[in-house]
Amino acid sequence: MAIYNKVYSKVGRWVKWLLPFYLFVFLPFPVSAQIGEYRTDLAVGVNGGYMMSSVGFANATVPQKQLGGLTGGLSVRYTCEKYFKSICSIVAEVNIAQTGWKEDILDAENAPVLKLDGEALAYERHMTYVQIPFMARMGWGRERRGFQAFFQLGPQLGVFLNESTKTNFTIGEPTQNARVSNVVAQDTMAVEKKFDYGVAVGAGLEFSHPKVGHFLLEGRYYYGLGNIYGNSKSDYFSGKSNFGQIVIKATYLFDLIRTKNDKIK
DSSP states (O other): OHHHHHHHHHHHHHHHHHHHHHHHHHTTGGGTTTSSEEEEEEEEEEEEEEEEEEEEETTSOOOEEOEEEEEEEEEEEEEEEEETTEEEEEEEEEEEEEEEEEEOOBOTTSOBOBBTTSOBOOEEEEEEEEEEEEEEEEEEEOSSSEEEEEEEEEEEEEEEEEEEEEESOOTTOOBSSOOSOOOOGGGTOOOOOOEEEEEEEEEEEEEEETTTEEEEEEEEEEEEOSOSSOOSTTSTTOSOEEEEEEEEEEEEEEEEEOOOOTTOO
């Protein structure tokens, strides 16, 4: 029952955050004939970028740096309406992402912890996920030729594929100086929960040309609401072990279906 209540609480907060935005974007759609300008634009393409990841460990201090990795996949966008000056769309992607965490192993003086041979301790956990964001998007600017700024927000699902570890020490190995955090359980724990979910939010700039397509540059942040380890009171990381990810990505889209309206600029 305790686990159920935690999941229910997280889902409730998730819905509370997203519902106002979705209503703001899509509630005008049924009255488009009265206020909005109808659209049926469908564009597909590819995306790729660089991801910086970390994991938030509850009830434990695990100093970290951002772990860099690549992300890329397929994108689809359906534009349904222009409501006043806001262009309303739905965006979905299926991506392969390299994520994980990188530990910053320091002593009490914030100096690197050194092995007996003088080499600094290093630990990285690399994971591969399939990530599927589904976002509501609002844009302002040109649709067919020129620039458009945009903001998008929505849920993201993730499925764990594999993991690997990169390190240069073994647990309990003697060092020249003592590490400030003795939390090392995560270094030998495999991912326990294969399904991830959370909220993605992004903003960026798009350039469009009717004969070439759409070029997008975006900054995005993902906050995981799921955990990679168990989060019950009996688990080591009771509370959370969730992802935080910063993504810089570029996307190219080409139109499959375009609204027939010469007034669209």
